[in-house]
Amino acid sequence: MHKAIRELHQLENLAAKGTVIHRLPPAVKLVCTLVYVIAVAALGRYSFYVLTPFVLYPCILMALAELPYALLLKRLAIALPFALFGAVSSLIFDPHGVLAALTILLKTYLCVMAALILVATTCFTEISRTLRRMRVPKIFVVTLELTYRYIGVLLEEAHSMRTAYLLRSGTKTRNLEMMHMGSFLGQLVLRSFDRAERIYAAMKCRGY
Amino acid sequence: MLNVNNLSVSYPDGTEVLRGVSFTLKRRENAALIGANGAGKTSLLLSLSGILGISGGNADACGVALGKQTLGEYRRSIGLVFQNPDDQLFMPSIFEDIAFGPRNLGVPEAEIAPLVQRTLESLGIAHLSARSPLKLSGGEKRLCALATTLAMEPEFLLLDEPTAFLDPKARHNLAGLLNRLPQGKLIATHDLSFARLTCSRVLLLSDGEVSDRGAPTEATLSALERELVGN
Ligand SMILES: Nc1ncnc2c1ncn2[C@@H]1O[C@H](COP(=O)(O)OP(=O)(O)OP(=O)(O)O)[C@@H](O)[C@H]1O
Ligand SMILES: [Mg+2]
Numbered sequence: 001m002h003k004a005i006r007e008l009h010q011l012e013n014l015a016a017k018g019t020v021i022h023r024l025p026p027a028v029k030l031v032c033t034l035v036y037v038i039a040v041a042a043l044g045r046y047s048f049y050v051l052t053p054f055v056l057y058p059c060i061l062m063a064l065a066e067l068p069y070a071l072l073l074k075r076l077a078i079a080l081p082f083a084l085f086g087a088v089s090s091l092i093f094d095p096h097g098v099l100a101a102l103t104i105l106l107k108t109y110l111c112v113m114a115a116l117i118l119v120a121t122t123c124f125t126e127i128s129r130t131l132r133r134m135r136v137p138k139i140f141v142v143t144l145e146l147t148y149r150y151i152g153v154l155l156e157e158a159h160s161m162r163t164a165y166l167l168r169s170g171t172k173t174r175n176l177e178m179m180h181m182g183s184f185l186g187q188l189v190l191r192s193f194d195r196a197e198r199i200y201a202a203m204k205c206r207g208y
Numbered sequence: 209m210l211n212v213n214n215l216s217v218s219y220p221d222g223t224e225v226l227r228g229v230s231f232t233l234k235r236r237e238n239a240a241l242i243g244a245n246g247a248g249k250t251s252l253l254l255s256l257s258g259i260l261g262i263s264g265g266n267a268d269a270c271g272v273a274l275g276k277q278t279l280g281e282y283r284r285s286i287g288l289v290f291q292n293p294d295d296q297l298f299m300p301s302i303f304e305d306i307a308f309g310p311r312n313l314g315v316p317e318a319e320i321a322p323l324v325q326r327t328l329e330s331l332g333i334a335h336l337s338a339r340s341p342l343k344l345s346g347g348e349k350r351l352c353a354l355a356t357t358l359a360m361e362p363e364f365l366l367l368d369e370p371t372a373f374l375d376p377k378a379r380h381n382l383a384g385l386l387n388r389l390p391q392g393k394l395i396a397t398h399d400l401s402f403a404r405l406t407c408s409r410v411l412l413l414s415d416g417e418v419s420d421r422g423a424p425t426e427a428t429l430s431a432l433e434r435e436l437v438g439n
Binding site for chain 2 (some may be wrong): 146153198203
């Protein structure tokens with residue numbers, strides 16, 4: 001849990017560097033990422049070979065922006081289960097299963113990498129400000145900003161509950177026991193709802 | 209003028225926290241709201257901000273009644289600073305958070321940055337502008353939460369435990385600031401000496417009712433303290 005918070009901050013800290021890529025206008029990076037992701041996603045389901053040159057994009061950008069490959073790769077792992085699910089089902093149901101599965105995996109890799117690179121080279125405030133300037137409807141921008149904030153709040157809430165739990169758990173284990181997991185998660189959801197409700201109240205107070 | 213008349217508030221589960229609260233708060237006046245834990249201070253401030261529904265009585269601020277139809281206009285003149293600053297800060301950066309309210313009020317984009325800057329400077333926290341609220345200390349969060357409300361330039365400020373998390377210097381500065389700010393203020397606090405520093409009047413909340421205890425003189429406060437401690 002603690003690690004998750006620290007990693008969230010790590011990715012954010014990467015955005016504070018000053019390489020060529022970091023200094024590009026955020027609008028340019030945003031549009032490039034969008035075009036790239038749409039292009040990758042639009043290619044056919046057996047387009048594995050056509051896709052290979054696309055690998056250059058993340059490679060070149062990561063080198064220029066001096067991003068640590070290991071950190072981004074770990075982040076990538078979050079998307080892995082979804083991609084694997086898609087890959088396995090096409091292995092079973094598709095006549096050209098292997099090619100389709102490889103295409104799905106590569107597409108996921110490329111799209112997630114592009115998004116991660118954007119986040120790691122542009123600070124979040126810049127992204128949302130650019131979206132606002134590009135006349136993206138306010139409701140989308142605010143939702144994005146709130147989601148980002150809530151992930152932090154949820155992690156912090158979980159972290160402080162875990163600390164409180166461990167301080168009084170008496171045993172030497174560093175993790176929650178399974179028997180307490182249920183009430184822990186239930187309480188986490190309740191606390192997060194509560195927090196969400198109060199934050200919504202704060203928004204209403206400020207004319208939302 | 210903030211007028212509160214015979215206000216009652218109950219929670220959905222039936223707990224009746226306020227039973228006919230009445231008082232008035234003038235512009236430019238600071239009043240302390242004192243009361244034991246669970247007396248209903250936070251509930252009173254929430255209901256005066258239109259967050260917690262009222263079950264009886266009425267309130268108005270600068271002539272606008274607290275009610276469903278006029279809630280938007282009513283809220284313009286009321287600024288609430290939450291007991292827990294984490295509830296108040298929800299944007300990715302302090303700058304964006306402070307800009308949130310004025311933007312909703314329709315302040316033109318060109319005036320936003322100077323307004324935010326001015327607000328931050330008045331609290332001496334201009335250096336926090338670009339930071340994320342996730343990475344601030346408790347006291348820094350408290351000042352930022354206050355800034356988000358001040359940027360909306362309300363007529364009245366409702367502050368819930370403003371001195372919690374503050375170090376002695378920050379507490380001292382906050383007292384100075386609250387004395388300088390032109391708004392009328394209702395300050396819920398357990399800190400009697402802070403009440404003495406900032407307020408011209410003490411309101412005691414107990415048994416769901418508010419009683420006016422007059423100016424916070426040494427004698428009044430020590431009598432209050434004995435009463436709250438219970439002997
Ligand atoms: N959401 C809720 N549902 C039901 N009862 C509540 C709720 N929130 C608070 N209460 C009850 O209402 C009463 C007043 O609570 P409130 O938070 O207003 O007190 P307070 O004066 O602010 O106390 P403190 O000094 O501890 O902050 C308490 O008895 C509390 O148990
Ligand atoms: Mg309270």
